[in-house]
Amino acid sequence: MATQTAPARQNLPVESDSLIGRDRDLSELLRLLETDRVLTLTGAGGIGKTRLALRLAAQATASFPDGVWLAALADVSTRAEVTARLCGALGVTEEGNRDPLETVCDALRGRTLLLVFDGVDGVADHVAEIAGTLMSSCPSVSLLVTGCEPLRIGRETVWRVPPLPVPTACDGAEPAADGAVRLFLERARAAVSDYASSPEELAAVNRICRRVDGIPLAVELAAAWAGRVDAVGIDAGLAAALEGAGAGAERNGAPRSLVLDAVVGWSHSLLSMPERVLLRRLSVFPNWCLELAESVCAEEPLAENDVLDLLSALLDRSLITLTGEHLNRVRYRLPAPVREHARERLAEAGEDVGVRARHTSRVTAVAEDLGRVALASRAMPWRERFAYWDRAVSEYDNIRAALHWAAREGRVRDGLRLCAGMRPLWFTSCQFAEGEEWYAAFLSAAEAGPDGRDGPDEAAGADPSDGGPATGALRGRVLVYRAELAWPRKRFDETAAMARTGADLCRAAEDWATVCLAENLLALIASVRGDAAAASRHVAGVLELARSTGDLWNEALALNVQGSMAARDGAFAEADTRFNTALMIMRGMDHRWGVGTTLMAHGAAAEGQGDMQTADRCYREAMDIHRTIGAPGELAACLAGVGRVARRLGSVTQACDYLGESLRLSHTTGQRGGLAETLASIAGVADQQGMRTEAARCAGAASALLESSGWSGFGSPRFPLTGDVTGIDSNAELRASWEEGRRLGVEEAVELAAGIAESGRMPRPRPAPAPLSAPPRKALTRREREIAQLVGEGCSNRTISERLVIAPATVARHVANINRKMGFNSRTQIAEWVTRHSGRTDRG
Structure with missing residues (x-):
């Protein structure tokens, strides 16, 4: 496909509104992007930095053959969260034992692309450090940044985003060419088609745009009331509001942030009481869907059935915006200046703690649903199981917000429950740095002792308010989950210590599933350290415990460990049995991720014993699974496995x-x-x-x-x-x-x-193959000739083993010997030779 017709490589959101009054800015900025590697758009909140940056990035895709990628940072607070957003935007997978930024640099060093860091104000220092590293390590990467202030790093070009042009003080001026007036009229006339058609009304619109200094969000907030208030009324209301805030007339030198806050306050004053209540309660969300808003905000004086209509009203007033749709749920957010104003109203109403507690409780339920279902042993359609992963991903910003609030308020139990629930997502998505940061924070707080605000201590038993486990059991579970994240980071001593401590706490609470996980981790550590006896003891204990408690997931994991150990020791028949049993369990649960990882282990064992057909089948099925569910690390390993097998079978092109x-x-x-x-x-x-x-x-x-x-x-x-x-x-x-x-x-x-x-x-000329001849006398043993004959009949290794009553591993070794003696490298060549010389293979 020609380059110009190929789909753009980007993750930018679809723009819902037109961009007015920025044509000249876009032209200048596009020229700057061609020459400057770091371009930062600065300005007050509501000035239109994000919208301008997204339009600029969309128009620049042709200049960046490796794509344009957005990392939205408005709701992150730590370096680990910034790098997690960056990795997610780029499709980079964290490596267990490495700073994610180093992995990003390796992935981007030879690529020509544009990274968009939007809303960096809360993490400017972290972004500055990351940007500096990217600039020095990745010569063809460019950055587009938005924030209230510059990053102040080398090679940064700062563009202060101006307000939209406003009319002159002459009320009779023609407003059509002025960006602010055009924006106001477009938004207003979407509600009232002939709005502000008289000279008097147009003059009022001119004054409105001058009063708000052309700030796009302020213009839109004012225009949103066009259906209920005429232009003269809006002008009068804004004049009073701005005067009261000390930003009247010519703004009196007041900063634009003060002007915008006054406009938000004016708009807020026109809302009904229920609309005000909902708006302030929505300020706890980074973004939300209707279901989440109903579950958190519907408390006196609001009824759950009222939330949808109230949301629609706020949307009409431009106080909330749509961000898109996920899992068939429309998602919303508050513009940053509106959210800040609403937060202040929430605190004034004395509702902050109560609403945030409900928010934390609701997203904790989302996380715990994931933890409960993701690795549940009962059979469940994969689509249904995977939906819990998707839901946790869609609410990740809210889960992060709840984690931060729990940390600030010392709500250790809430934090531990969130961490426990997020375990499947952090592990399978390789989000090691962020997961480790949260595990460490709340475990340290838990070890410091109960805080009296967050549920009972270890001796008090289960929390009657939520039916959850006692703090000791919960801490033990999170310790084991932290050990699980330490395992791929090769911190084996730390992994073992945390797994043992966590297992002891969980045994006391009879949390057998977590005990099994800890023992499986200890078995893996013993195995890679060469202590086969210890590994076997741990695995045997897991199998006994898992089978007695019906824990199919951990039973399958233990069988995988046993299979890998058996293959390493050359006991290939035993390895096949273990892997096939694990596969039977995973297939019975319809756990596709578990099936895929088991197939990969089975394929590696089969490849090691020379059973290329089994290895190829396992790798290919696992490859299809991991491609479907989006697991790039596992997919790359499967592709490499299929390629190695193809080479061993003589297919260089396929390899x-x-x-x-x-x-x-x-x-x-x-x-x-x-x-x-x-x-x-x-x-x-x-x-x-x-x-x-x-x-x-x-x-x-x-x-x-x-x-x-x-x-x-x-x-x-x-x-x-x-x-x-x-x-x-x-x-x-x-x-x-x-x-x-x-x-x-x-x-x-x-x-x-x-x-x-x-x-x-590439096709290359090949010499004509020499005719296959019969082997020299006594080249093959009688057993090898017997096996060659069965290969020629199309029998698999397992079929041959059943016919001759020998182990499949023995068959595989005989096939390998036949290939070596005859100069073959595939079963196909054996079969062709048998067919050509039929009748000779059984003569001595």
């Missing part, structure tokens, strides 16, 4: 297709471990194709990347650092190429591997 896709995905998501694995696999392809020098360089790059990623040692991927390239240790020239590869940067290594993969896809 290069899959390995090339895995290479791109691992690179764009910043996964160095996956990238190293794919580089090593591509090195093997190059070696097989006779590209010895390129193979050695690619293998060297894989080795260096694996070591720098921190994934060498315990728990590292099990593939050769040389990438199956023969002769590196004994050939001085190849060794020199390998060392050269180790010095390559990530971008250079990816370019090298991509070139190898592309050359493998």
Whole structure:
């Protein structure tokens, strides 16, 4: 497809309103984006920074071939939250043992794109640090920033967004060309088609726009009352409000923030009592849907059935805005200046604590629904189960707000419950940094002792207000979940200590599911450290406990651990049995993520024993699952697995297709471990194709990347650092190429591997195959000839094992021996040879 017809690569929201009066600004800003790498739009709240930035970004997509990506930061407070938003916007997956910003830099170093940081005021210092790092590490990345003040970093160009043009003081001036008047009339005439058609009314509109100094939000708030108040009445009301706020006439030098607050206050004064109550209660939400607003805001004097009509009224008054739709729910938000005003009214009404407590309770229920259902052992359609993930994602901003409020108010129990519920999302989405930050904060607060405001202490038993677990059990659960996040970060001592402590607390509360999780973690740690006996003890304990309590999820996890341990020890038949049993359990639950991860482990074991058909089947099914559910790290690993199997089966073109896709995905998501694995696999392809020098360089790059990623040692991927390239240790020239590869940067290594993969896809002349001949006498043993005959009949390894009453692993080793002796590299070649020489394979 031609470049100009390809869909733009961006995540910008669909604009709901036209942008008026900014044509000249857009032209100037587009020119600046072509030359300046950091462009910051500053100005008072309501001046239109966000809307201008989004339109500018949308018009700039053609200049950035790798896309334009928005990270909205208005409701974040910490560096971990900023990097989480950044990773989410870019599709970068956090690495367990690394600062997410380093992963982002690796992913963006060779890409040409525009990042939009919108609403940085609350995290300006963090954004400045992140922006500086991106500027120094990623030479083709540009930044567009919005905030009240500049970031004050090097190479920053600051554009102070002006108000819209307003008419002169002459009331008879023609208003059509003035941006502020055009905006007012467009919004007003959407409600009343002939609004302000007389000279007197047009003169009033001119005065309105001058009074509010052309501030777009103030203009829209004034125009929103056109259906109920004529222009002269709006002008008079605003004049009084501004005079009372000390911003009348020519503003008397008053800042625009004061003008806007006076306009918001004027609009608020025209609302009915129920509308005012709802508006102030909505200020606790970063954004919301109708269902959430009803559950939090519907308390005397508001009835739940009234909320929808009141929302519609506030929407008509431009006091709330639509942000889009998610899960078939329309979502709303308050413009920042309106939200600040509404917060003050909430505090004045003495409702702040009560409404925030209801908000926290409601979003805690969303988080706990996720924690309860995501890994539940009962059978459930995957679509229904996955909907809980989606709902938690849609309410993530509200969950963050509740976490911050619980931390500020010392509501430790609320914070622990939120953390426990968010465990599936933080772990499966690889949001390690933010999850770890919250776990650590609330666990530290819990260890400091009960606060008396947030439920009973450990000795008091369950909280009667919510039926939840006692604080000791809840702390134990969160400790184990924190250990689960520490596991991929390779902090094994810390993981083990937290898992043991948490398991002890959970045993006392008979929380057996969490005990099983802790024991599974301890088994994994023992396994990667080579303590097979300890790992086996932990797994055996999990299986006994899980089966006695009906915990299918943890039973399947334990079987996966057993299968991987058996495969590592060469007990492939036992490994197959364990993996197949785990798969049966996961399929029975219809847990697609669990099925996918089990298939990946089974595929790796099958690949290790040389059963390429089973490995291919497992990797391909897992690949389809992870592509569907959006798990890029797992998808990249599956693609690499299919590519390795294709190479082993002699299909170089197919191997290069899959390995090339895995290479791109691992690179764009910043996964160095996956990238190293794919580089090593591509090195093997190059070696097989006779590209010895390129193979050695690619293998060297894989080795260096694996070591720098921190994934060498315990728990590292099990593939050769040389990438199956023969002769590196004994050939001085190849060794020199390998060392050269180790010095390559990530971008250079990816370019090298991509070139190898592309050359493998290109058709090349092949010599005519030599006719297959019968093997030399006694080349194959009698058993090998017997197995070759069955392969020729199309039998799988399992079918052959059943016919000959031998283990599938034994069949796989015989097939590998046949390939080696005959110079074959696939079962297809064995079958073709058997067919051509039918009748000879059974003669000695």
